[in-house]
Amino acid sequence: MAKAVGPEYDVFSMQYPGRQDRRLEPLLGSIADPVDGLLPELMETVGGRNFSLFGRSMGSVVAFETCRRLERHTEARPRMLPIDVRPLRRSRELTALTEFPR
Numbered sequence: 001m002a003k004a005v006g007p008e009y010d011v012f013s014m015q016y017p018g019r020q021d022r023r024l025e026p027l028l029g030s031i032a033d034p035v036d037g038l039l040p041e042l043m044e045t046v047g048g049r050n051f052s053l054f055g056r057s058m059g060s061v062v063a064f065e066t067c068r069r070l071e072r073h074t075e076a077r078p079r080m081l082p083i084d085v086r087p088l089r090r091s092r093e094l095t096a097l098t099e100f101p102r
Contacts, residue, residue, distance in 0.1 A: 001054075010045065014038065016058075031058075035065045039073070042066065048075040056084040 002011035014034065017025035028034060042051075051070065055063030060083035067078050 012045075031061050031065055034062050035069060038062075038066055039069055042070060043074055046070060046074060046076045050077050050079045052078065052080040052082075054082050060084060 001013075002009075005011060015022050016028060016034065018027040053063040053067055055061065063081060063083060067081050070076055071078070
């Protein structure tokens, strides 16, 4: 992705615990867990500059919540928030999604 967007952008990625090279670490307990971990560094990196986030699948929910928190705690505003998600198929999933803190 970094090559595709060019050198004028800072590109960061994260690997969730319990996956690939972090497979021995405990799984996430909630969407708030990775956001809590990312937020301090992102606030420092973004400062007051506008930003864009991208998320795919669960990463889209993490990107959305991260965006909300950055807006709440900084002067920075999102320029773009492209996400890639699958439709919710079971009512249990819909219930879980609506229970996120607002």
